[in-house]
Amino acid sequence: MTKIKESSTRNYNKGLSELACPVTYVMNKIGGHWKPIILYHLMSGPKRYSELKRAIPAITEKMLIQHLKQLQDDKLVTRKAKDVVPPYVVYSLSKSGESLTPVLTAMVAWAVRDNKRYSQVSA
Amino acid sequence: MTKIKESSTRNYNKGLSELACPVTYVMNKIGGHWKPIILYHLMSGPKRYSELKRAIPAITEKMLIQHLKQLQDDKLVTRKAKDVVPPYVVYSLSKSGESLTPVLTAMVAWAVRDNKRYSQVSA
DNA sequence: CATAATACATACTTTGGGGTAAGTACTTGT
DNA sequence: ACAAGTACTTACCCCAAAGTATGTATTATG
Numbered sequence: 001m002t003k004i005k006e007s008s009t010r011n012y013n014k015g016l017s018e019l020a021c022p023v024t025y026v027m028n029k030i031g032g033h034w035k036p037i038i039l040y041h042l043m044s045g046p047k048r049y050s051e052l053k054r055a056i057p058a059i060t061e062k063m064l065i066q067h068l069k070q071l072q073d074d075k076l077v078t079r080k081a082k083d084v085v086p087p088y089v090v091y092s093l094s095k096s097g098e099s100l101t102p103v104l105t106a107m108v109a110w111a112v113r114d115n116k117r118y119s120q121v122s123a
Numbered sequence: 124m125t126k127i128k129e130s131s132t133r134n135y136n137k138g139l140s141e142l143a144c145p146v147t148y149v150m151n152k153i154g155g156h157w158k159p160i161i162l163y164h165l166m167s168g169p170k171r172y173s174e175l176k177r178a179i180p181a182i183t184e185k186m187l188i189q190h191l192k193q194l195q196d197d198k199l200v201t202r203k204a205k206d207v208v209p210p211y212v213v214y215s216l217s218k219s220g221e222s223l224t225p226v227l228t229a230m231v232a233w234a235v236r237d238n239k240r241y242s243q244v245s246a
Numbered sequence: 247c248a249t250a251a252t253a254c255a256t257a258c259t260t261t262g263g264g265g266t267a268a269g270t271a272c273t274t275g276t
Numbered sequence: 277a278c279a280a281g282t283a284c285t286t287a288c289c290c291c292a293a294a295g296t297a298t299g300t301a302t303t304a305t306g
Contacts, residue, residue: 023160023231025234049282062267099236115145210253
């Protein structure tokens with residue numbers, strides 16, 4: 001959870017720029033080292049917690065649920081749990097989450113072009 | 124400058140995800156609380172250092188040059204200085220920088236729609 | 247003589263993101 | 277009896293990004 005101090009210039013600025021700058025609004029939602037990766041994996045369909053875990057071996061469980069929670073709070077993914085034991089939890093993209101796809105693909109397209117542009121120089 | 128330790132898991136992961144995830148590649152370039160704002164202001168044309176400073180009153184001078192430098196290192200903006208006194212320095216978008224515009228506008232479009240979606244509920 | 251304006255630089259502190267490691271509850275398989 | 281799999285939680289540490297504050301060189305202007 002790691003509660004955040006409401007005061008502090010940091011947070012004040014964060015709030016301001018989120019209001020003022022839509023790009024920052026987006027980044028606060030999909031930023032963080034794991035969120036785009038998680039979103040990417042959910043784009044190919046709903047996944048169980050353990051499936052995501054196996055699909056992203058480098059992520060720790062703490063980071064995984066932490067980001068999944070934030071993504072839920074930001075209404076980008078939805079969680080569905082069957083109340084059985086062993087637990088069965090499925091995460092999937094919400095409508096907002098799905099509508100992010102073109103944004104992410106635009107980023108990917110740019111990244112590929114940009115990377116090519118400079119890797120050729122140094123290669 | 125704030126040199127970064129080359130070792131450390133943090134950086135290792137950062138490097139990995141930048142290779143593996145194009146989205147992260149983009150975010151490492153336009154992430155940080157001020158970069159998108161700076162880029163936005165440069166999209167309306169080249170600007171002097173002091174113009175940027177006045178256009179973004181909340182930013183400190185340290186943050187401004189720091190990010191301008193990183194944007195230069197990432198080949199997104201170019202710096203042109205006339206060697207006169209008082210100094211006259213102009214920053215403008217590079218080709219890569221300009222090619223980012225559709226990405227940023229895609230983000231903006233999504234942000235506006237997404238924000239509308241939920242502000243209506245709580246309004 | 248001192249202040250303003252230009253475009254920075256640099257030392258210092260804070261804090262939130264990310265990482266490590268370990269524990270929880272409940273059941274099935276050996 | 278105990279290890280393994282499910283989906284988490286919790287306490288703790290580290291560090292890089294962000295912020296605060298001050299200094300620099302030069303010239304013009306009151």
